[in-house]
Amino acid sequence: MKLSELWFDLLENLFQRPFRSFRVNVGNSYIKLYPGDIIRLEADGSYCHLYTTKSNFVLSKNLKNLEDSIHGWGFVRVNRSNLINVVHIKKLDLDHALIVMSDGHQVRIPRRSKEEVVRRLEKGLKK
Numbered sequence: 303m304k305l306s307e308l309w310f311d312l313l314e315n316l317f318q319r320p321f322r323s324f325r326v327n328v329g330n331s332y333i334k335l336y337p338g339d340i341i342r343l344e345a346d347g348s349y350c351h352l353y354t355t356k357s358n359f360v361l362s363k364n365l366k367n368l369e370d371s372i373h374g375w376g377f378v379r380v381n382r383s384n385l386i387n388v389v390h391i392k393k394l395d396l397d398h399a400l401i402v403m404s405d406g407h408q409v410r411i412p413r414r415s416k417e418e419v420v421r422r423l424e425k426g427l428k429k
Contacts, residue, residue, distance in 0.1 A: 324371055326352070328359050337375040341405050343368055343385040353405060378422045384409045388423060396420070 325332045335354065344351040345365035352359040352368075361368070369377070369385055376388050380401060386409060393402040399411040411419050 322375065326359070326361055326363075326368075328361065333359070337372060337377075337387065338389060340372075340377075340387050341390045341403055342387060342407065342409070343377075345383040353407070355404075378419070378425075380409050380419055381412050381415075391423075394423070 323334050323336050325334055335352075339354045339356065341353045341355060343365060344353070346360075348362070348364050350361045350363055350365050350368055352361055365383070365385060369379060377385050378388055379385050386401065386403060390404040391401055392404050392406075393400075395402065396411075396416070399413055399416055401409040401411060403409065
């Protein structure tokens with residue numbers, strides 16, 4: 303099955319599910335986020351950079367904690383530092399082991415785990 307076919311399957315499944323959201327603590331306030339707005343999350347020690355379609359945030363949670371919060375919502379852990387939303391994949395370049403996201407950021411796929419990442423991406427797209 304082609305990546306484009308899997309992407310359309312994912313979109314179809316997303317619209318059939320109830321609209322989900324979750325809250326994250328940013329500074330002294332909480333913001334409500336929808337999974338479709340999140341492009342990617344990037345680890346930075348015990349902090350995490352959250353990139354959305356509208357703005358970026360620094361959260362005082364580690365990536366593993368956030369990954370547990372959004373498990374099963376179409377996010378895939380690509381490497382130690384990056385959790386990406388499969389809906390926002392613009393290009394998957396397996397020859398150069400790169401994923402280009404909708405915000406233009408390039409996420410490197412580790413060579414040793416390239417096959418595993420591709421398998422996880424396909425699984426994330428099928429959900």
